[in-house]
Amino acid sequence: MRCSIALGAVCVAFVSGCAATHFENFPLQGKPNNEERRRIDDSQIDRPQILVGISGGGSRAAALGWAVLRELSQYQYQSGGSSRRLVDDVTVVSSVSGGSVIAAYFGLYGPDKLDAFKPEFLAPDNMATLERSAVNPITWFKLAISGASRIQVEEDLFNRQVFHQRTFADLNQPGKPFIILNASDMASGEVFAFTPARFDDICSDFDQEPIAVGVAASAAFPIALTPVPFRNYSSDAAATTSATCKARPIPEWITEHVTGRYGPYLDVEEYKRARYANDLRHGPNNFRQIDYLYFMDGGLADNVGVHSLLSEISSPEGISGLLFKLNTGSVRRVMVLLINARSDAPSSVSTSPTLPGIIDMVGSVTSVPIDATTASVNAQMGVLVEQLRQAAKGAPPDALFGQLKVYSIQIDFDQLRGNIAEQKELRDKVKAVPTAWTISADDLLTVEKAGRMLLDDHPCFQRLLLDLGVSGAQFVDRTFAETGCSP
């Protein structure tokens, strides 16, 4: 089977290499900017706003995100005179790679269709489907004619199984959560978040973009898959660049950051973010000439999508406007839920006297930097959460954020403890679930169990349930929750 996939990949690469590149985005026409139709629902001040990050990790990550979202749907509380599920309070989902499949599915179909994700995506043998497509000569010629590449096979899978040619217009609707799929820009290493604002930068139509392309861009693991190609319609090199694109002014926040005297010293990351937006827009004094973009797996830059969540919480330019809501006191409860499906199967390297071979080294080179970067970015979220808590606790009477409570929850298989027999067994099993687009029924049960256990056992989740007066959660231990979590 491996030979047939490899042969198929070679054939696809050879044949598709003969055609012009098939760019997968569309120019923005007839309007200067994409419309953001989603809003934070702050009609009930006691409701939590739940921000979720879902990591990469193939179907293991999709399954873990799915299990945790389903668990959120089990808990109800009273708000504004009616009963409400916690899953209805999910406001922002930022995702990477495998996590993007469940994130986009959740945004598209909503909490009530979560159960259908299992038969539609988790249960089928998706790898077998991919393998059949890869060795099928019809696929080669279809790709050759269209100028598409290997990533198209993955996009076709996503479309066939779950997204059915739906576009981002279906996600960008009032009442929907903000779903932010994150890819990595191959040339700059920057996070490219699929948002209306980012599409403004490249003068591309957000609503017209197929969801499957966004998910594939977020999940385009390098070498195995080709990058997803986009044309930058803000570039003069784009023949279809409209007069509207060329005449647009550069937004004030970009100009202020790239020309300000102090910005690069106070927050170099924010300065670089503005510089990247300026480059995408072909603004003055650009750092890079960006006419085309090639997207690879978002996990290369940040494997839990934390960058986009940090922006949503603390940046004035966040697409959800959450910072304004925090500063005006209309949001008083925030739950940050980071779901990391990192696997870590026992390696024979540390028990073998033989020098590791090239396959072991390639494995380390691809996984160690991703894990290290993710840990670093996760730590930044921890620091931001702590700053928000301290600000609320020390707030003067005039500040409207004085009653803010932040519940920070990280789901990570490493939290399963080795000194508890049940958890040790679960940990060893779940960390060995492979990264692929197929997950066995047994592995799926294991991931589900781990996800539910890690969420329910977290002191900040228990504290949120206590503070909201959720009934029926018998596992909540008040002392444990109040000792382990100070929101």
Next chain:
Amino acid sequence: MPKSRVPKPPVPKPLKPEANVSLEFLLVTFPEERSVQANGSNVGFTNHTLMLPADEYNVTLSGAGYAPAAQDVVLTGTTVMQPRVVIFSKP
């Protein structure tokens, strides 16, 4: 003769640990309530302490009838109890 030990005052714990995102605090005053804009984005209301990441901002108010028209503010080194105060007035 050994010097008697004088207990050192406790060192205050830093409010802001090292991080890429560092929260700062801004108080924009004006005789009436207006939206405060930082680099063109709404970030809160006048006369209420606001949280913002450390950075340089062009601060304006919503609507007309205030002066000056904009103020360049470098937001660093503040605390929640000692925010950077920016004053706008009616012309």
